[in-house]
Amino acid sequence: CQSTSTSKSESKAKRNFLDNASNLLTNLLSGGTMGSMPVAEGAVSDLFDKPLFFSLYDYFLEHGSVYKLAFGPKAFVVVSDPIVARHILRENAFSYDKGVLADILEPIMGKGLIPADLDTWKQRRRVIAPGFHALYLEAMMKVFTDCSERTVSKFENLLEETGSGEEKSIELDLEAEFSSLALDIIGLGVFNYDFGSVTEESPVIKAVYGTLFEAEHRSTFYIPYWKFPLARWIVPRQRKFQGDLKVINDCLDGLIKNAKETRQETDVEKLQQRDYLNLKDASLLRFFVDMRGTDVDDSQLRDDLMTMLIAGHETTAAVLTWSVFLLAQNPSKMRKAQEEVDSALGEGKMTFECLKNLGYIRLIIVEALRLFPQPPLLIRRALKSDVLPGGYNGDKAGYEIPTGTDIFVSVYNLHRSPYFWDCPNEFEPERFLVQRHNEGIEGWAGFDPSRSPGALYPNEIISDFAFLPFGGGPRKCVGDQFALMESTVALAMLLHKFDVELKGPPESVELVTGATIHTKSGLWCRLRKR
Numbered sequence: 277c278q279s280t281s282t283s284k285s286e287s288k289a290k291r292n293f294l295d296n297a298s299n300l301l302t303n304l305l306s307g308g309t310m311g312s313m314p315v316a317e318g319a320v321s322d323l324f325d326k327p328l329f330f331s332l333y334d335y336f337l338e339h340g341s342v343y344k345l346a347f348g349p350k351a352f353v354v355v356s357d358p359i360v361a362r363h364i365l366r367e368n369a370f371s372y373d374k375g376v377l378a379d380i381l382e383p384i385m386g387k388g389l390i391p392a393d394l395d396t397w398k399q400r401r402r403v404i405a406p407g408f409h410a411l412y413l414e415a416m417m418k419v420f421t422d423c424s425e426r427t428v429s430k431f432e433n434l435l436e437e438t439g440s441g442e443e444k445s446i447e448l449d450l451e452a453e454f455s456s457l458a459l460d461i462i463g464l465g466v467f468n469y470d471f472g473s474v475t476e477e478s479p480v481i482k483a484v485y486g487t488l489f490e491a492e493h494r495s496t497f498y499i500p501y502w503k504f505p506l507a508r509w510i511v512p513r514q515r516k517f518q519g520d521l522k523v524i525n526d527c528l529d530g531l532i533k534n535a536k537e538t539r540q541e542t543d544v545e546k547l548q549q550r551d552y553l554n555l556k557d558a559s560l561l562r563f564f565v566d567m568r569g570t571d572v573d574d575s576q577l578r579d580d581l582m583t584m585l586i587a588g589h590e591t592t593a594a595v596l597t598w599s600v601f602l603l604a605q606n607p608s609k610m611r612k613a614q615e616e617v618d619s620a621l622g623e624g625k626m627t628f629e630c631l632k633n634l635g636y637i638r639l640i641i642v643e644a645l646r647l648f649p650q651p652p653l654l655i656r657r658a659l660k661s662d663v664l665p666g667g668y669n670g671d672k673a674g675y676e677i678p679t680g681t682d683i684f685v686s687v688y689n690l691h692r693s694p695y696f697w698d699c700p701n702e703f704e705p706e707r708f709l710v711q712r713h714n715e716g717i718e719g720w721a722g723f724d725p726s727r728s729p730g731a732l733y734p735n736e737i738i739s740d741f742a743f744l745p746f747g748g749g750p751r752k753c754v755g756d757q758f759a760l761m762e763s764t765v766a767l768a769m770l771l772h773k774f775d776v777e778l779k780g781p782p783e784s785v786e787l788v789t790g791a792t793i794h795t796k797s798g799l800w801c802r803l804r805k806r
């Protein structure tokens with residue numbers, strides 16, 4: 277690791293020099309509308325030869341923590357600083373909406389929380405956030421455990437079927453397996469529907485994957501041709517997409533109808549008393565229908581469910597994928613994690629109490645999220661003009677953001693910033709236990725685990741927005757604790773039973789990105805029974 281003060285000051289000096297040089301260019305390009313914001317003029321090939329967030333990291337080291345990226349007629353402001361990120365996401369959150377992201381997701385999620393306009397969002401967030409109550413999460417432990425057990429049993433059976441001998445092993449694409457596991461969990465936790473995707477394939481599962489695939493295609497395709505009149509009828513992939521949406525929507529409509537028809541006053545009472553553990557169906561859909569009565573609008577409910585299905589599936593699968601990828605390259609950390617699980621779990625069942633004793637596994641999950649944040653970029657568009665505060669370089673205060681400016685808050689850059697993390701590219705779960713002072717960075721409160729007492733996992737508050745795995749401010753992820761607990765349970769149960777190693781060298785695992793960072797051809801691993 278070379279994150280010493282020398283390398284920091286060298287790169288700062290380099291940045292200052294480049295900033296000055298690019299100021300001239302900025303003024304020429306923007307007519308001065310964004311002050312003297314540095315401009316990154318990358319080669320177009322930079323943007324297409326590798327995932328965009330890699331190039332944005334290189335530009336960040338070169339141009340500083342707030343710069344403008346111009347390609348073609350389009351320009352984005354890229355933010356890689358916690359103080360500026362905090363301003364956009366929390367302090368002045370309602371001056372921004374989801375911009376390009378909402379354009380892409382609206383056809384899929386409708387008026388769901390992620391793309392929703394401000395008025396709809398305010399109304400729905402008030403209904404949805406209370407659904408993720410602590411007791412609901414505790415009740416979900418059973419879903420997390422049952423589904424993970426199904427995955428573990430599947431692997432055990434596969435091993436059983438494999439020849440004989442002491443060194444029996446199986447080779448599996450764990451990314452695909454985690455994807456099925458996360459889909460099953462989200463189906464049961466959000467609308468009490470068992471996709472059963474770990475063991476079978478159904479038209480609904482195929483439609484969910486088809487929809488995710490299309491969302492990814494849209495997020496990386498430059499021209500939104502799907503908006504052209506007739507595109508949905510003429511372009512074969514758009515026709516397929518419409519078909520997939522219909523399959524999922526019909527399934528969700530059926531579940532909503534059923535939830536409304538089976539609403540029972542006794543369940544409502546249990547919900548009101550937060551008696552989740554005695555509810556047969558503790559899903560969010562049950563909560564929304566029971567607590568709001570049958571008058572709740574079906575199409576809004578469907579958009580909410582679809583949003584959570586999409587938002588909570590690939591993201592969680594990716595966290596598990598990268599956790600295993602990182603652990604497999606660090607056998608001593610893998611052993612430490614296994615020892616922890618063995619002592620917390622023994623031969624018993626996973627419970628909420630066990631989870632509290634899985635401190636190291638929890639840190640592995642957040643460290644994987646630091647190195648591979650999902651999504652790597654948060655997208656915003658200015659609804660009104662704004663002035664950004666000074667970031668890490670105090671001299672950069674006062675950039676003007678005109679109405680309509682598109683902004684990427686690069687979580688990837690923040691999480692790997694050499695100015696806020698020691699050895700930023702290294703897998704070091706223990707780093708979250710160490711307190712860091714603000715080191716003279718004006719406006720940044722430093723890193724202090726005691727700032728969020730009782731939290732099971734490090735979050736944006738203890739790091740004052742240097743660590744943003746679930747965003748921050750009012751639009752922060754509603755499913756953060758659900759996802760973290762789910763990932764902890766699944767990883768712990770896997771490591772409890774199996775030794776895992778990568779099938780090929782780590783370099784052969786290529787990254788691609790859409791909404792999440794995932795592999796190009798799967799995370800192929802070799803599993804042996806412990």
Ligand code: HEM
Nearest residue numbers: 389390584587588591592650745746747751753754755759
């Ligand atoms: C929003 C990450 C799992 C539902 C977000 C945001 C991030 C995020 C970064 C903020 C986006 C922004 O500010 O533009 C993740 C990660 C997950 C995860 C990394 C898994 C490890 C889940 C799960 C659910 C969920 C399991 C639901 C069950 C949502 C919703 C929003 C959201 C509804 C929109 C919130 C709003 O705008 O009010 N997520 N998420 N997420 N997430 Fe998650």
